[in-house]
Amino acid sequence: MLKARVLLLFSGGLDSILAGKVLQAQGLEVLAVRFITPFFHWQWRGREEEFDRMLREKYGFRGLIRDISEEYLELMKDPPHGFGSAANPCIDCKILMLRKAREMLSEVEADFLATGEVVGQRPMSQRRNIMRHIEKEAGVTGILLRPLCAKRLPPTEPEKKGLVDRDRLYDFCGRGRKPQMRLAEEFGITDYPSPAGGCILTDPQIGERLKRLLALRGGLSVREAELALFGRHFIEDGFWLILGRKEFENRRLQELARPGDRLFKIRGIPGPTALLVEGRGEAERVREILKRYTPKARGLPKVELEEITP
Structure with a gap:
């Protein structure tokens, strides 16, 4: 042969x-x-x-x-x-x-x-x-x-x-x-992986998010596709905000931030980092969303945003 x-x-x-x-x-x-x-x-x-x-x-x-x-x-x-x-x-x-x-x-x-x-x-x-x-x-x-x-x-x-x-x-x-x-x-193969849970694109939540972003933005860059796969998202026409849900997601948002993005957290209180991809004049809205998802800030009458340099 x-x-x-x-x-x-x-x-x-x-x-x-x-x-x-x-x-x-x-x-x-x-x-x-x-x-x-x-x-x-x-x-x-x-x-x-x-x-x-x-x-x-x-x-x-x-x-x-x-x-x-x-x-x-x-x-x-x-x-x-x-x-x-x-x-x-x-x-x-x-x-x-x-x-x-x-x-x-x-x-x-x-x-x-x-x-x-x-x-x-x-x-x-x-x-x-x-x-x-x-x-x-x-x-x-x-x-x-x-x-x-x-x-x-x-x-x-x-x-x-x-x-x-x-x-x-x-x-x-x-x-x-x-x-x-x-x-x-x-x-003699014994260490093969277990059957996977399927492609991440079959996840209903991620799928809905990607379709919405594709509809609003007409397409995604590689970085935007990476961002779409983790965190808590707030997406509207002209506005895209992502909150980290865990510490490693906060770090990942900082790694993927680029010039033109804005990174925020609530000053002096542990909680999520927010990456504002689109909607530069929306700092007040970002503050309210961050406060809602920062447990130690919810009962406070006023909190201040801290902007992080990407």
């Missing part, structure tokens, strides 16, 4: 780990790419060497990081296939990542793409007909192999060319994890 190199879309979950190990067991070199945006895997920004080292040590894969934030935020303005339950553009998210991975093939000299997807596992993006549609839209029909459910799908070019032995692929289906757990045991 010919030696080949595969570019694996790597989420870090058990399925993507197994997909890589299945192909590695056939003698293929696995390059694992992790796409990052403010909404997922953002903690790996600027840590490419560390990511590569971790994957080499744990799985024998080469690790790559690609930041697709700008394209993703542009997509969120008006996703062609719409949002899911909240602000999750699941189908268009998958299309974007596969398209970017396809564009990387010549750069990394890989022969084909792979994912850890399983037919029927995700209700929005992993139904058989939707998977075919995503392949077509991303331009990856025939070059995308899904090792864990390949036997339930038509043979791909890597299989037809003999780069991959179809008999050594799998026919997993549905949302159950027992087949994956058994396969993990065969590979």
Whole structure:
């Protein structure tokens, strides 16, 4: 069998780990790419060497990081296939990542793409007909192999060319994890992560907030997307105020503040920090909101604002 190199879309979950190990067991070199945006895997920004080292040590894969934030935020303005339950553009998210991975093939000299997807596992993006549609839209029909459910799908070019032995692929289906757990045991993989709670964009509160910001601002910058994911928000046309709910959120607001923003807290009383992103003439309103969410200030007849230099 010919030696080949595969570019694996790597989420870090058990399925993507197994997909890589299945192909590695056939003698293929696995390059694992992790796409990052403010909404997922953002903690790996600027840590490419560390990511590569971790994957080499744990799985024998080469690790790559690609930041697709700008394209993703542009997509969120008006996703062609719409949002899911909240602000999750699941189908268009998958299309974007596969398209970017396809564009990387010549750069990394890989022969084909792979994912850890399983037919029927995700209700929005992993139904058989939707998977075919995503392949077509991303331009990856025939070059995308899904090792864990390949036997339930038509043979791909890597299989037809003999780069991959179809008999050594799998026919997993549905949302159950027992087949994956058994396969993990065969590979000696014991420290895989538990199933995640889902994409942060499916959170109803965050989803509603993001949609409101997108409607009012026409789009979000990377920093604005980061800000939207934590804290207590007050959003109206021409006004955006964020309060930290915990000390680490207060610190994060100060880290993300930029010239033109205003940072406040109530003078002399422990409590939340407020970042005023929009609405520069609203200091009195900020004071009233801060007082409402600062327990030790609520009963006081008057409190003073202290402005913090970003």
